[in-house]
Amino acid sequence: MTFDAIDRKLIQLLQEDSKQTNKELSNKLNLSVTAVYERIKKLENHNVINKYVALINNDKIEKSFVTFCHVKLIQHTQEYVIKFEEEVANLPEVLECYHISGDYDYLLKVIVKDMGAFREFMVNRLTKINHIGSTLSMFVINEVKHTTAISI
Amino acid sequence: MTFDAIDRKLIQLLQEDSKQTNKELSNKLNLSVTAVYERIKKLENHNVINKYVALINNDKIEKSFVTFCHVKLIQHTQEYVIKFEEEVANLPEVLECYHISGDYDYLLKVIVKDMGAFREFMVNRLTKINHIGSTLSMFVINEVKHTTAISI
DNA sequence: GGTGAAATCCTCGGGGG
């Protein structure tokens, strides 16, 4: 599907705050409520909008220890790769996992309570997965910027 | 604030889908609609819930080229650090920026259309910021897992 | 934490340019 200027603005607005009423959106877009409603439905049906979620403050729930973790596999047979990706997907501490270029195979974003919980995670959860060659962890000292809104 | 089992379940549900009605939530939590309403308001007022957003499909809007970019500064005077963090916060291509431990100072998540746009971003936008020593880019080959929901 | 009612909103049929 293609987007006009109004669609782009609408996507931007919903990425910033999805709890706005269609009425509020209609004011900002100079449209009727129905027109806004139909544009949103179109974006949802075309899977441009994936889902609506609540974002929570990680330090309010004792999950303020964030780590980026590089992982290298011993071998890269399809069997090993699939197994690793499956297991990682099931670890709740891993919010994100990317197959990346460079010295390591994967980059993981891990979030836990503190250093103790991270050690526990590494020893008992992550490295329990077979075929992991080596890991390299980088601890987040400060979150400078973090948005889910992709500019369009 | 402290959470009971119902709060935790509620947070989990809202992180998965914030468009559920309070009625649907009340069924899943075995509560009345009003009780759900008040619990949500409490979470919002205590900033446990930060905001509500629409998540969009990046490849549906021509932003499928994702890169993690390490950045090292030449110096680490407060002036340089503040300047860099300000400038990065204003770059729409940069969704996330973390001050991290390790060989580099910062880790950035950058999202653009394609390799050409990335080159353009590096040459004309990122490295135009003063005091940047060196960079190292890792391209995302495949997104194995990506969630905003922190398990509680 | 629950009940009930008012205010507001979502949703969709019908019609216009």
Added chain:
DNA sequence: CCCCCGAGGATTTCACC
């Protein structure tokens, strides 16, 4: 095709138990 109006039904919100 994209937009607007209007109305029914659902939802949010709040005073009160």
